[in-house]
Amino acid sequence: MAKKTKKIVRREYTAADVKQLRAHSKARTPVVKIAKEMKRTVGSLRQKALSLAIPLGHVR
Secondary structure (H helix, E strand, O other), X not given: OOOOOOOOOOOOOOHHHHHHHHXXXXXXXXXXXXXXXXXXXXXXXXXXXXXXXXXXXXXX
């Protein structure tokens, strides 16, 4: 019997999501913690931060 794969559900970023992401960026919250809180993947958050031109996570 084949395993069922999880269906990928894409959710748009709302204005509130963007505001929250900016606040986490300013507070320098670890990306993994943001991902769990916002129920989004790390990659999704990084891509959105890149498109908004805001830093996310630590900077080397």
